[in-house]
Amino acid sequence: MNPDLHEAWRQLARAGQRFGPGWAEVLDASFLIHGHLCGAMPLGFRAGLAALRALGVEREGDMAHRVFIETGTGHVAGCFADGAQLATGCTFGKDVIERTGYGKWAMTLADAVTGRAVRVSVRPGVMSEALQSPFVGLRRQGVPPTQVPPEVSRPLVQALLAEDDAGLLTVSGIFTYPLDVRSPSCFTTVTCATCGELVAENTARLKDGNPACLPCSGYQP
Ligand SMILES: [Zn+2]
Numbered sequence: 001m002n003p004d005l006h007e008a009w010r011q012l013a014r015a016g017q018r019f020g021p022g023w024a025e026v027l028d029a030s031f032l033i034h035g036h037l038c039g040a041m042p043l044g045f046r047a048g049l050a051a052l053r054a055l056g057v058e059r060e061g062d063m064a065h066r067v068f069i070e071t072g073t074g075h076v077a078g079c080f081a082d083g084a085q086l087a088t089g090c091t092f093g094k095d096v097i098e099r100t101g102y103g104k105w106a107m108t109l110a111d112a113v114t115g116r117a118v119r120v121s122v123r124p125g126v127m128s129e130a131l132q133s134p135f136v137g138l139r140r141q142g143v144p145p146t147q148v149p150p151e152v153s154r155p156l157v158q159a160l161l162a163e164d165d166a167g168l169l170t171v172s173g174i175f176t177y178p179l180d181v182r183s184p185s186c187f188t189t190v191t192c193a194t195c196g197e198l199v200a201e202n203t204a205r206l207k208d209g210n211p212a213c214l215p216c217s218g219y220q221p
């Protein structure tokens with residue numbers, strides 16, 4: 001990690017102070033984890049933050065909330081998903097984020113206990129304008145995100161962080177979102193008789209009477 005780059009991102013992240021105590025640090029970490037400057041990550045961050053506020057809940061720590069992110073794959077501004085993930089704390093590793101694949105810049109945050117939920121989407125005009133930015137122009141020409149000059153990417157990020165929620169986002173009313181009931185976490189492991197690696201018991205299969213991991217078993221996940 002280039003320390004000069006991190007310092008430049010840290011300065012941008014100071015804009016997060018306006019969201020309340022601790023948010024500049026979360027934003028700083030989000031730039032680091034995301035790995036480049038772009039418009040979509042900050043937009044997702046703003047959407048995630050607005051969803052937390054609307055639902056009246058803290059950033060996710062105990063797998064008590066879930067995000068349904070509406071981006072798809074292989075399209076522009078998919079980085080929105082990282083911003084939503086990092087702001088809400090509903091991360092891939094915690095298994096509390098799912099992609100609906102609609103190809104839209106929106107997300108639903110649901111409380112896994114009460115089923116209360118809120119949907120936040122980027123206003124169409126904001127998205128259209130961002131897609132016409134010089135940043136996206138260079139991306140369209142095939143310039144990798146890290147090769148876009150900072151004088152092009154920084155103003156876009158700064159503007160998206162400075163705008164009010166109402167200018168950026170549409171926040172739904174609170175509604176009930178049907179969530180699947182999950183089994184308690186599996187804490188038991190078995191050793192795959194074929195490769196010798198440890199595998200969570202709820203994912204292991206039997207092959208010729210012996211425990212096997214999915215790749216060794218031939219079953220598809
Ligand atoms: Zn990005």
Ligand SMILES: [Zn+2]
Binds near residue numbers: 193195196213215
């Ligand atoms: Zn195996």
